[in-house]
Amino acid sequence: MRPEWLALVAAACWAASSLFSAPPAQRLGAIAFSRWRMLFASIILWSLALVTGGWRSLDTAALLLLGLSGVIGIFIGDTALFACMNRLGPRRSGVLFATHALFSAVLAWLFLSETIRGWALVGSVLLIGGVMMAVLWGKREDESHHWEQTRGALVIGVALGLLAALCQSVATLMLKPLMSTGIDAVAASAMRMTVALAAHGLLWSSGWTPARARAPVRWQDAALTCLSAAVAMALGMTLILRAMRDGQAGLVAIFSSVTPVLLLPLLWLVYRRRPAHAAWVGAAMAVMGTALIL
Numbered sequence: 001m002r003p004e005w006l007a008l009v010a011a012a013c014w015a016a017s018s019l020f021s022a023p024p025a026q027r028l029g030a031i032a033f034s035r036w037r038m039l040f041a042s043i044i045l046w047s048l049a050l051v052t053g054g055w056r057s058l059d060t061a062a063l064l065l066l067g068l069s070g071v072i073g074i075f076i077g078d079t080a081l082f083a084c085m086n087r088l089g090p091r092r093s094g095v096l097f098a099t100h101a102l103f104s105a106v107l108a109w110l111f112l113s114e115t116i117r118g119w120a121l122v123g124s125v126l127l128i129g130g131v132m133m134a135v136l137w138g139k140r141e142d143e144s145h146h147w148e149q150t151r152g153a154l155v156i157g158v159a160l161g162l163l164a165a166l167c168q169s170v171a172t173l174m175l176k177p178l179m180s181t182g183i184d185a186v187a188a189s190a191m192r193m194t195v196a197l198a199a200h201g202l203l204w205s206s207g208w209t210p211a212r213a214r215a216p217v218r219w220q221d222a223a224l225t226c227l228s229a230a231v232a233m234a235l236g237m238t239l240i241l242r243a244m245r246d247g248q249a250g251l252v253a254i255f256s257s258v259t260p261v262l263l264l265p266l267l268w269l270v271y272r273r274r275p276a277h278a279a280w281v282g283a284a285m286a287v288m289g290t291a292l293i294l
Helices: 003-028 030-052 060-097 100-111 118-136 154-173 185-205 219-246 249-256 259-271 277-293
Strands: none
Touching: 003 030, 003 060, 003 219, 003 249, 003 259, 030 060, 030 185, 030 219, 060 154, 060 185, 060 259, 100 118, 100 154, 100 249, 118 249, 118 259, 118 277, 154 219, 154 249, 185 219, 219 249, 249 277, 259 277
16 A cells, blocks of 8 residues: 555544544553553554564664654553543544644654655645544534533643644654564564553552553453554554654654544444534545645
8 A cells, every 4th residue: 555545544544543542541541541541552563563574674774763653652641641631522622632733743844854746735734624623613503512621721721732732753763764664563562562562560569559450451441442442552553663664754654643533434434423514514625634744
């Protein structure tokens, strides 16, 4: 697949995982849920890396960079994202996280000398604008689903969402030069996940109360968390790294930001009600932008 298509598939993985991640994340707490999800993802990824032999592509320099990326993007970013989701719900946390496309485009321009011109630039503006419109004005006025409720201070939820987006951008872009060397994407994801899991283990062993699970882990929680790990982290994050190897970092990030638009029809299945008209307009803008870039 072209890198842009890989990024779109990754966005679809993240959208699908949001639905079955929300219940266990709210029940266990963001930190405990992230810790369990990373454990399952690490087992899946290392199993694949051992079977395929991809682990042989790792060296000392790569391990250090992958470890730092894992701490920033997964340990801090992923945990902040689910803390935001617990406060604001999947829809609003989705639009905040989608700002990672803007962060990535600016950072790629500053540090990787990447520029987006012509129809690709027009398409990027349409795509990002469509995503924002679809999510910001995608709620019906009479919507009362519990995922639309705000828990705690709104400003903290917004700050967590923006922190998650920034961490995602920084952690992904810093790996662009490394992925261009041909390193195995599955092994790279496994290393990132393991380091992030180790950081979570240290946080848990410190005895910090928020790091503890709010409730005992049930079989249903474990099943949903494992499914989320397989779809979002093992598959989605690996696809992004693979796209980074051959694609332009800014465009890959922009394509991966369509997660909230892809989430709209999935949330429709949960709400049993159609999204607002503005959501459809925003989705159409995102599709047009995608077509122009491609």
